[in-house]
Amino acid sequence: MTGETNMNDLAGSGPGGPLGSDALTGLTIAAMRDGLRARNFSAHELAEAHIAAVEAARVLNAFIVETPGHARAAAAAADAALASGTAGPLAGIPLGIKDLFATVGVQTTAASKILEGFVPQYESTVTAKLFGDGAGMLGKLNMDQFAMGSSNETSAFGNVVSPWRAGGSNRPLVPGGSSGGSAAAVSARLVAGATGTDTGGSIRQPAAFTGISGIKPTYGRCSRWGVVAFASSLDQAGPMARDVRDCAILLQSMSGFDPKDSTSLDVAVPDFEAALTGDMRGKRVGVPREYRLDGMDAGVAAAWDQGLAWLKDAGAEIVDVSLPHTKYALPAYYIIAPAEASSNLARYDGVRYGLRVAPDGGSLDAMYEATRAAGFGPEVKRRIMVGTYVLSAGFYDAYYQQAQKVRTLIARDFAAVWDQCDVLLTPTAPSAAFAAGDKADPLEMYLNDVFTVPSSLAGLPAMSVPSGLSATGLPLGLQVIGRPLDEAGVLNAGFALERAAGFTARPDRWW
Amino acid sequence: MSVDAAIVTRIAHLARIRLSEGEVLPLAGELNAIIGWIEQLGEVDTTGVEPMTAVIPNLLRWRDDVVTDGAVRDKVLANAPAAEMGFFAVPKVID
Numbered sequence: 001m002t003g004e005t006n007m008n009d010l011a012g013s014g015p016g017g018p019l020g021s022d023a024l025t026g027l028t029i030a031a032m033r034d035g036l037r038a039r040n041f042s043a044h045e046l047a048e049a050h051i052a053a054v055e056a057a058r059v060l061n062a063f064i065v066e067t068p069g070h071a072r073a074a075a076a077a078a079d080a081a082l083a084s085g086t087a088g089p090l091a092g093i094p095l096g097i098k099d100l101f102a103t104v105g106v107q108t109t110a111a112s113k114i115l116e117g118f119v120p121q122y123e124s125t126v127t128a129k130l131f132g133d134g135a136g137m138l139g140k141l142n143m144d145q146f147a148m149g150s151s152n153e154t155s156a157f158g159n160v161v162s163p164w165r166a167g168g169s170n171r172p173l174v175p176g177g178s179s180g181g182s183a184a185a186v187s188a189r190l191v192a193g194a195t196g197t198d199t200g201g202s203i204r205q206p207a208a209f210t211g212i213s214g215i216k217p218t219y220g221r222c223s224r225w226g227v228v229a230f231a232s233s234l235d236q237a238g239p240m241a242r243d244v245r246d247c248a249i250l251l252q253s254m255s256g257f258d259p260k261d262s263t264s265l266d267v268a269v270p271d272f273e274a275a276l277t278g279d280m281r282g283k284r285v286g287v288p289r290e291y292r293l294d295g296m297d298a299g300v301a302a303a304w305d306q307g308l309a310w311l312k313d314a315g316a317e318i319v320d321v322s323l324p325h326t327k328y329a330l331p332a333y334y335i336i337a338p339a340e341a342s343s344n345l346a347r348y349d350g351v352r353y354g355l356r357v358a359p360d361g362g363s364l365d366a367m368y369e370a371t372r373a374a375g376f377g378p379e380v381k382r383r384i385m386v387g388t389y390v391l392s393a394g395f396y397d398a399y400y401q402q403a404q405k406v407r408t409l410i411a412r413d414f415a416a417v418w419d420q421c422d423v424l425l426t427p428t429a430p431s432a433a434f435a436a437g438d439k440a441d442p443l444e445m446y447l448n449d450v451f452t453v454p455s456s457l458a459g460l461p462a463m464s465v466p467s468g469l470s471a472t473g474l475p476l477g478l479q480v481i482g483r484p485l486d487e488a489g490v491l492n493a494g495f496a497l498e499r500a501a502g503f504t505a506r507p508d509r510w511w
Numbered sequence: 512m513s514v515d516a517a518i519v520t521r522i523a524h525l526a527r528i529r530l531s532e533g534e535v536l537p538l539a540g541e542l543n544a545i546i547g548w549i550e551q552l553g554e555v556d557t558t559g560v561e562p563m564t565a566v567i568p569n570l571l572r573w574r575d576d577v578v579t580d581g582a583v584r585d586k587v588l589a590n591a592p593a594a595e596m597g598f599f600a601v602p603k604v605i606d
Contacts, residue, residue, distance in 0.1 A: 121586040219567050233566060262571060331549040342526060349527070351599050356592035364604050369529035381528055385538065386545055388526040389514070402552050404562030409555065411566060443544050459566030484567055 024049040025189040029093055029246040032192060036082055036092050043082065043092025047075035047136060050094040053190045054138050059511045060161045060188060062181040064099050065107050066139040074136025081134065090253055091134030096191035098182050099140040100147060101127050101237075102226040106137075110228040111145045111155035114375025115354045124226025125258045126195060126237045133253045138191050141181030145377045146345065147202055147230045150448045151439065152180025154379040159436055162210060163188035163507035167473035170510075173433040176206030182240045183210040187507060193241035193250050197227060199234045200333050201429075201452025204464040207240055208428035208477025211466045211505060213494065214240035215247050218485050219459035220265035222251075223258030231340035232263075234333075234456050244465060244495045248272035251487065267485065275488035276495040281315030285493070286421030290326035291451060293430070299470045300427045307425055307467055307478040310500035311493065319421050323413040328406050329454035334446055335390050335403035336457070341380075342387025348375060382442060411458040418483050423493045426451050428464040428477035451479060461487045465494040466503040475505065514542045 024046050027035065035041055051068045071094050078092030102108050102120035109115040123131070131137070145154040151174035152160040162175040163184055175184040179196035183206035186194050196203035198216035207214030215238050222237040229235060239250030252273065257266040287308060292301075308318050350356035350371030357370040376384070390399035417424070430450055439445045455462040461484070464477040478497055482490035519539045523530045530538065584597060593600040 118590050121583075121589055220569060233563075259572070259574070263565075263567075263569060265567065265569060266572075325555070328552055328555055331552050334545065335549050335552070346527075350592060351601055352587075353590035354592070358602055362602060364602050365527070367602055368527040369524075372527055373529035376528065382538070382541060382545075384526050384528065385519070385522050385542060388522050389518075389542065389546065390549075392522065392525060398553070399549065401562055402555070402557060403549075404564075405557035405560040406552055406555050407563040407566075408560050409557070411563065441544075442541060443548055446545075457563075457566070 025053045027192075028242050029192050029249050032093055033089075033249070036078070037087075043075035043078035046092055047071045047094050050138055050191060057188055057190050057511050060163060060184050061158050062142055062160055062185040062188070062190060063096070063139040064109060064111065064142050064157050064181070067106055067137050070106070071136040071138045074131065074134065078134050078136070088132065088134035089249070090130060093135045093192050094138050095130060095135050096139060096141045096182060096185045096194040097127055097137050098143055098179055098195050098197060100143060100197050100228045101195055102228070103127055103137065103140065106140060108140065108228070109156070110147070111143045111157055112375065112377065112380065113156040113355060114348045114372070116156070118353050120226070122226060125223035125260060126227070126254045129256070130195070130250070130253050135253070141179075141185055141194060143181050144178035144379075146228065146341070146380050147178040147197055147199055148341070148379050148383055149177040150201070150205060150445050151434070151436070152177040153436055154377055156377055160184050162433055163511065164210060164433060164474055165507070165510065171435050173474070174209070174436050176209035176429075176433065178202040179206050179214075179240060183207055183212060186210070186212045186240050186242060188511070189506070193239055193246055195237060195254070196240045197235055197237050198456065199231050199337060200456045201449045203238045203240055204452050204462060204477070204479060205429050205448065207464040208466070208475065209433040211475030211503065212240060212242055213244050213247050213463065213465050213498070214238060215251060215463035215487065215490065216456070216461065217251060217255065217487050218265070218461045220263050221461070221485070221487065222254045223256070223261040223264050225258055225260040229344040231337040232344060233340060234337060244491055244498050245273060245276055247463065248276060248491050265485070270488050272488055272491055275492050277492060278496045278499050279315060280311055280493065280496050283316045283423065283493070284319050284421040285311045285316045286319050286321040286417050286424045288321050288323045288326065288417070288424055288426060290323050291426045293450070297431050299432070300430060300476060303467050303476045303478065304425070304427050307497055310497055311425065313500065314496040321417045321420050321424070323417065323454065325406065325409045325413050326454055329410050329457055330446065330450055332403040332406040332410065333449070333453045333457060334386070335399050336407065338383040338387035339391050339400050340387070342384045342391065345380070345384055348372060379442070407457050410454055414455070414458045414460060422483070423489055424481040425493070426479045426481065428452065428479040432470040432472065432474035432476055455481045460484060461490045463490050463494050465497045465501070467497060467501045468503065469505055514539050514546060
């Protein structure tokens with residue numbers, strides 16, 4: 001492991017000599033922002049360093065499409081804006097964009113063959129905001145197909161390989177999912193930060209697996225307009241970055257009311273970065289006893305206890321709380337999410353966009369069936385089938401309706417604990433990253449979401465922060481869950497954890 | 512409730528996904544495992560509990576009844592697998 005590059009390392013490090021590529025790509029977004037304004041380097045140099053890093057890391061398969069032209073154009077605009085004093089808050093920051101966000105003129109596939117070649121004619125609200133603030137795009141990031149997966153093994157464009165390896169092993173590990181390309185790219189220092197989306201843990205779990213930070217904001221905080229839909233009552237966009245401050249900076253840009261999304265919340269967006277004091281005095285941190293699973297991984301349990309001790313040292317009071325319906329969150333999720341997906345993905349019919357497979361002389365129905373059979377991957381088909389089944393006549397009440405009632409009970413559990421605490425602290429995932437192919441059984445894969453799904457069902461803001469390394473040298477993450485719309489409180493608790501953890505580990509470069 | 516080959520075939524048709532014969536039985540096994548697992552929800556007493564409709568309270572907003580876009584036909588058709596004379600083209604649906 002090597003330490004995080006900081007401003008003091010700039011001179012003379014990296015293959016390019018002073019301001020070499022490693023020196024620039026190792027900076028946080030906050031340090032890039034400050035360095036650009038101080039004219040220590042230009043946005044052009046920053047973009048070129050990242051473009052080179054992306055090209056050198058193709059073995060990770062983190063990108064579906066690289067867009068160096070977009071990054072260069074944004075850098076040129078940023079350098080001009082910096083010179084004239086009109087630079088936006090993200091001027092010249094090179095980002096990766098999950099391939100779930102519609103980007104005008106750039107192929108957007110949700111990592112599915114059914115959308116191969118689809119070139120949006122419009123920009124998603126979230127990417128429009130980031131680019132409007134001056135950020136550039138290095139490319140579209142690989143992911144689990146339609147965001148269905150926890151290991152990035154369901155992409156039609158191949159697995160993403162984690163930049164991390166267990167100590168003494170060359171075995172390829174998964175970066176987590178579904179935002180696995182985002183996690184790998186941020187962790188490997190290919191991009192300064194990335195967009196992710198989170199339906200049941202798709203920002204938090206890959207962040208934990210790759211030693212970075214990521215926040216899923218409150219449902220409705222970021223517009224879903226232009227984000228390929230998976231399960232609309234759960235999907236939320238959020239940032240993934242190397243530290244909590246960078247998450248706050250990106251979330252600031254991504255958040256805000258959007259009349260084009262009927263579930264967008266018309267509420268003020270606080271200054272997230274200003275909330276980062278690390279002071280937890282007067283705050284109560286809840287420990288949900290139902291998350292203490294039988295047979296829990298010893299390293300994960302120890303990291304959790306350590307996190308609680310850190311927050312106590314930062315002034316917080318630790319309180320035991322109960323979320324009694326926790327064990328039913330996963331089965332409820334695996335009814336609700338596939339049900340919504342089966343409805344949302346009905347739009348892929350071979351008529352308006354994407355793949356069309358039309359058997360000779362076949363009917364319209366034959367075209368639908370052949371198109372969807374060829375275009376969707378196995379996990380997507382599986383979930384559409386489960387969703388169709390639970391919504392079908394005779395089963396709707398027993399499955400879907402019951403799951404939505406259980407969802408109400410899960411949301412009530414959380415609402416009740418906010419009388420006793422301000423945030424909750426839990427592990428992000430039940431283990432460190434596993435190897436590709438290790439979880440071939442779909443059900444076993446679903447269980448990896450055990451700690452992230454409940455807060456998704458309740459629409460709450462939640463983030464993962466790296467806390468340390470496992471016995472085999474792999475990152476472990478801790479999850480902070482907060483009240484509705486209290487991203488500032490979640491980020492600040494994450495910031496307190498980050499300061500105490502002093503996590504500087506990064507993957508050794510083998511690619 | 513056990514998911515058999517006939518049910519898988521029916522669901523696949525409802526979902527408009529063609530399955531090869533070799534896909535049906537493995538899918539039946541996987542769906543049985545998943546459905547069997549989610550059936551534990553039946554043990555939760557939900558008497559008098561309203562199903563969740565909006566996870567964060569939010570009102571559907573009104574907007575002025577005015578045209579806000581349009582004249583984007585070519586953009587709408589830009590990604591069509593087949594478009595003719597300004598329309599989406601599909602296989603014949605009426606004899």
